[in-house]
Amino acid sequence: MTLLGKLTWQAIPLHEPLPLFSGAAVVIIMVAIVAWVVIKGYLPYLWREWITSVDHKRIGVMYCILAGVMLLRGFIDAIMMRTQQVMAYNAPGFLPPSHFAQVFSAHGTIMIFFVAMPFVIGLMNVIVPLQLGVRDVAFPTLNSVSFWLTAAGALLVNLSLVVGEFDRTGWLPYPPLSELAYSPGVGVDYYCWSLQISGVGTLMTGINFVTTILKLRAPGMHYTRMPMFCWTALASNLLIVAAFPVLTATLAMLLLDRYVGFHFFTDTGGGNSMMFMNLIWAWGHPEVYILVLPAFGIYSEVVSTFSSKPLFGYRSMIYATMAICIISFMVWLHHFFTMGAGADVNAIFGIASMIIAVPTGVKIFNWLFTMYGGSVRFTTPMLWSIGFIVTFAIGGLTGVLLAVPPADFQLHNSVFLVAHFHNVIIGAVIFGVFAGYVYWFPKAFGFTLDERLGKWAFWLWLIGFWVAWGPGYVVGLEGMTRRLQHYDVAEWHPWLVVAEGGVLIILLGIIAQIAQIVVSVRTREQRRDVTGDPWDGRNLEWATASPPPPFNFAVLPDVTDQEPYWDMKARAREIGQLTRPEPEYQPIHMPRNSPTGFVTAFLAVVSGFALIWHIWWLVVLGLAGAYATFVVFAWRDHDEELIPAEEVARLDRANRAVRSAALHHRQLRREVETQREPRQ
Amino acid sequence: MSSDPNRFEQFDLGSHVGEDRVLGEAPSELHPPTLRSELRGYLIGLVLAAALTAASFWALDEHVIYGPGIVMALIVFGLAQVGVHLAFFLHLTTAPDNANNALALAFGVLIVSLIFFGSIWVMFHMNQHMIPARALMEMRGG
Amino acid sequence: MSAASTALRAGSDPYHIGHGPSTGVPEYTGHGAGGPAPKRIVVGYGFWIFILSDVILFSCFFATYTVLIEARNGGPGPQQLFDLHNTAVETACLLLSSFSCGMTSLAVARHNLLWSEITLAITGLLGLTFIGLEVHEFLGLVAQGAGPTRSAFLTSFFALVGCHGVHVTAGLLWLGTMMAQFPAKGFKQTILHRYLCFSLFWHALDIIWIGIFTVVYLIGTITP
Structure with missing residues (x-):
């Protein structure tokens, strides 16, 4: 028993050049950024406007930035894996097995938990309250805590690069391999604690958004007038609330096994490792839909806006979404058909898995029919959406193949499976968040992104994806299993070289996206979105300024239609002026900034680190700090601040002015057109 | 939908028009809620819950209930008691103002049943078809 | 308005x-x-969702207990280990504490500080008794060599019942904070909302306990 638990100098990878180099690079970059911020004097601004902010838009942006940074980290892992498999034909390659195992584990963990999740949650944060026409989410401070806990989890995962090691068991730590007997290092502990911490954050996000969507909506917004993105966000957050406790419980059981010698999943003592598969997939399958449903919502918004038509089959879309929400909880066994539960169990779960393709198909047809007969504008978000429909249809079909138990027995654990889930996660989730990112960027920042580079990024990603993962299906059918550090099958090698090429094309796509940001920021004055409605949008997020004022709406909009803003614009055009006369402005109460989230995350990182390295006194200290934070937070008296009526009036009058101007401009144009008509 | 533009003039984060109910507060049918009427509700709940608990412990005695039916009886008593708690302590009702609460509960019950019975079903079948790990250890002479 | x-x-x-x-x-x-609904409704509903998620967390432990109940590893089973008298007393404690928590709700609704504090104290004492009995039971089991590391069955038992115990302990910490807040802050809106959440939490703990004494203790004892 030492003061620092298991932590010694051995934990720093001084003897392994690759981790040492990458770890040092990460540390140097982070220190450099912090130093730059401090020297430039940005710290007070960052602290005041971002770190302690409880504004849903700011939190959403921070989520998306976290996701973007982690995407780069996860993508570096991807390049390393592809390169290793190109080099390791009858050769050891450049990654030793222990390091290769950490890389594929980290890649999966990061891409799911710290890229896809924060990106989806970030977009929901920015947009859902705006679309609902309200001022913020139900629990703004809790929202900040959620974000910072997610960031804390991400920090712990990255810390494992420098101090100790990461988990080597894959993105899901299957026992008995992940038990102490076979994984005595701290890798699995890093995995478990970072996911426990970020999982609590995600659960609180789920609670927050379910409450927001069900209890805070603009007056008149019935369930059947809610935008599709809000519906899918509701379904996704219901799934978070239902599924994340299962993840917490399962990882807690594994931790109990590892820390205090319990026998949930061990080989000895009567433990049953298959119970872990059962529980983790009872979380894992809904997780897939937690990610993909909001993406479906984004496509619905994008397709409808850029086809200049209402969403086709709005009600059937709601039914499909909620059906997926429920059925996604009845199919988890298809992840382990080969466990041996027998033909009857497998058959029922196989059929349920195929049934879930039905509502998904309904959605695809709805998007197609929305485009049909519309005047489609092929903007970047629309390209992502069309690319998604094609890619996802194929990915979904390979999923249906895998849902057939006899086929699954052949394909289980092969690269075919890996190709399938990359096909749906990249093709649906990642394309979706990119579509949403380009679509809503002007709303969050007040200027549009460069379209030309955006289209380059799209084509590079789409082609790169197919070149990278098309071969995956082939080598999978040729019998290549997943996670191979080296191999000696000549037929696989050319395909893996092609896949490496695909990854490099995606790399070019990512470079195009970074260039897109740089170029757009530099030319932001030319691309200002002064109207707040750059795409001729249909829902309430476009009814307010870009970027929206802190209170979103000076007076909550009055919803009378399924497409509230489209309806407002139509009525305004009819009567030739804005639908509502200028209101009497009132001061607005908004929640005050709070450092609670940041402090909680700091304590979470400290406790998590202490738990990983068995530094028990620090654990006690961290928990005591958490309770103290709770009490201090509970004791606060002033949790709101007032935005004076003059400020509200100033911001809202500006918004009204540009909208009137746009309206008159439009009318003028129409008058000119009608005068011209008789001559033709 | 009202077209009166002033109707929703003052929407702060916390203002409202329609009001749903919160669980745990005085039941909505008591207006105004008197101490006596509320206390009576809690007392009825306490007596019912105590009676159901007693029934559960009593059912364990094999001579009272047909042996194989005991488990079923215990489950019924347990579920009934959960119902008593929900109705008399949390004041959950089926009125429209409770719709969200009841729907959320229904969703929760569905998920809990899927996880609980689903896991048992899956694992039972697996144990039947596969040699349990411990039996394997014993065969190896472990 | x-x-x-x-x-x-x-x-x-x-x-x-x-x-x-x-x-x-x-x-x-x-x-x-x-x-938008008023803050009270929003807070109460959000907390209700949290409680449902917590129940789902427990359902995993219930499922694991039921799956592993026969995995005794040659060790003792429920019939040899469980003392149903202890369970009955624990059940009574929690049921009464749930009732007294209801009484607190009545006092809080009427802004009666004295009765609020008295009933909270009773709730807390009953909760403490419950925790005491549980710890006593756990120590007794460990003393006879039936600790959580003995077998998968005991692992799942200690985890499920212990998880509930941890929740009750957290509830007691919260209860203590509430008892300090009523006199310090008075019956203002935020405190009332917080109390509402606390009462939901406490009632939910009793509901979970119904599951535990039924599935773990009673059905467990008749499992061969």
Whole structure:
């Protein structure tokens, strides 16, 4: 028993050049950024406007930035894996097995938990309250805590690069391999604690958004007038609330096994490792839909806006979404058909898995029919959406193949499976968040992104994806299993070289996206979105300024239609002026900034680190700090601040002015057109 | 939908028009809620819950209930008691103002049943078809 | 404030059986379409969702217990280990504490500080007794060599019942904080909301316990 638990100098990878180099690079970059911020004097601004902010838009942006940074980290892992498999034909390659195992584990963990999740949650944060026409989410401070806990989890995962090691068991730590007997290092502990911490954050996000969507909506917004993105966000957050406790419980059981010698999943003592598969997939399958449903919502918004038509089959879309929400909880066994539960169990779960393709198909047809007969504008978000429909249809079909138990027995654990889930996660989730990112960027920042580079990024990603993962299906059918550090099958090698090429094309796509940001920021004055409605949008997020004022709406909009803003614009055009006369402005109460989230995350990182390295006194200290934070937070008296009526009036009058101007401009144009008509 | 533009003039984060109910507060049918009427509700709940608990412990005695039916009886008593708690302590009702609460509960019950019975079903079948790990250890002479 | 909400505030129940909805009653009750709900409703609903998620967490431990109940590893089973008298006393403690928590709700609704504190103290003492009994039971089991590391069955037992015990302990910490807050802060809105959440939490713990004494102790004891 030492003061620092298991932590010694051995934990720093001084003897392994690759981790040492990458770890040092990460540390140097982070220190450099912090130093730059401090020297430039940005710290007070960052602290005041971002770190302690409880504004849903700011939190959403921070989520998306976290996701973007982690995407780069996860993508570096991807390049390393592809390169290793190109080099390791009858050769050891450049990654030793222990390091290769950490890389594929980290890649999966990061891409799911710290890229896809924060990106989806970030977009929901920015947009859902705006679309609902309200001022913020139900629990703004809790929202900040959620974000910072997610960031804390991400920090712990990255810390494992420098101090100790990461988990080597894959993105899901299957026992008995992940038990102490076979994984005595701290890798699995890093995995478990970072996911426990970020999982609590995600659960609180789920609670927050379910409450927001069900209890805070603009007056008149019935369930059947809610935008599709809000519906899918509701379904996704219901799934978070239902599924994340299962993840917490399962990882807690594994931790109990590892820390205090319990026998949930061990080989000895009567433990049953298959119970872990059962529980983790009872979380894992809904997780897939937690990610993909909001993406479906984004496509619905994008397709409808850029086809200049209402969403086709709005009600059937709601039914499909909620059906997926429920059925996604009845199919988890298809992840382990080969466990041996027998033909009857497998058959029922196989059929349920195929049934879930039905509502998904309904959605695809709805998007197609929305485009049909519309005047489609092929903007970047629309390209992502069309690319998604094609890619996802194929990915979904390979999923249906895998849902057939006899086929699954052949394909289980092969690269075919890996190709399938990359096909749906990249093709649906990642394309979706990119579509949403380009679509809503002007709303969050007040200027549009460069379209030309955006289209380059799209084509590079789409082609790169197919070149990278098309071969995956082939080598999978040729019998290549997943996670191979080296191999000696000549037929696989050319395909893996092609896949490496695909990854490099995606790399070019990512470079195009970074260039897109740089170029757009530099030319932001030319691309200002002064109207707040750059795409001729249909829902309430476009009814307010870009970027929206802190209170979103000076007076909550009055919803009378399924497409509230489209309806407002139509009525305004009819009567030739804005639908509502200028209101009497009132001061607005908004929640005050709070450092609670940041402090909680700091304590979470400290406790998590202490738990990983068995530094028990620090654990006690961290928990005591958490309770103290709770009490201090509970004791606060002033949790709101007032935005004076003059400020509200100033911001809202500006918004009204540009909208009137746009309206008159439009009318003028129409008058000119009608005068011209008789001559033709 | 009202077209009166002033109707929703003052929407702060916390203002409202329609009001749903919160669980745990005085039941909505008591207006105004008197101490006596509320206390009576809690007392009825306490007596019912105590009676159901007693029934559960009593059912364990094999001579009272047909042996194989005991488990079923215990489950019924347990579920009934959960119902008593929900109705008399949390004041959950089926009125429209409770719709969200009841729907959320229904969703929760569905998920809990899927996880609980689903896991048992899956694992039972697996144990039947596969040699349990411990039996394997014993065969190896472990 | 519109006339409709003032009418509701006054306490007339629009859905009183036998009375049709009176005029001015919003048509959106239960559908949340009448504009954002008041803070009280939002807080209560959010916490109700949290409790449901917590119940789902417990369902995993219940499932694991049921799956592993026969995995004794040559060790003792429920029949040899469980003392149902202890369980009965624990059950009584929690049921009474749930009732006294209800009494606190009545006192809090009437802004009666003295009775609020007294009933909270009773709730807390009953909770402490429960925890004491549970710890006593656990120590007894460990002393006879039936600790959580003995077998998978005991692992799942200690985890499920212990998880509930941890929740009760957290509830007691919260209860202590509430007892300090009522006199310090008075019955202001935020404190009332927090108490509402606490009472939901405490009642939910008792509901979980119904599952535990039924599945773990009673059904467990008749499992061969």
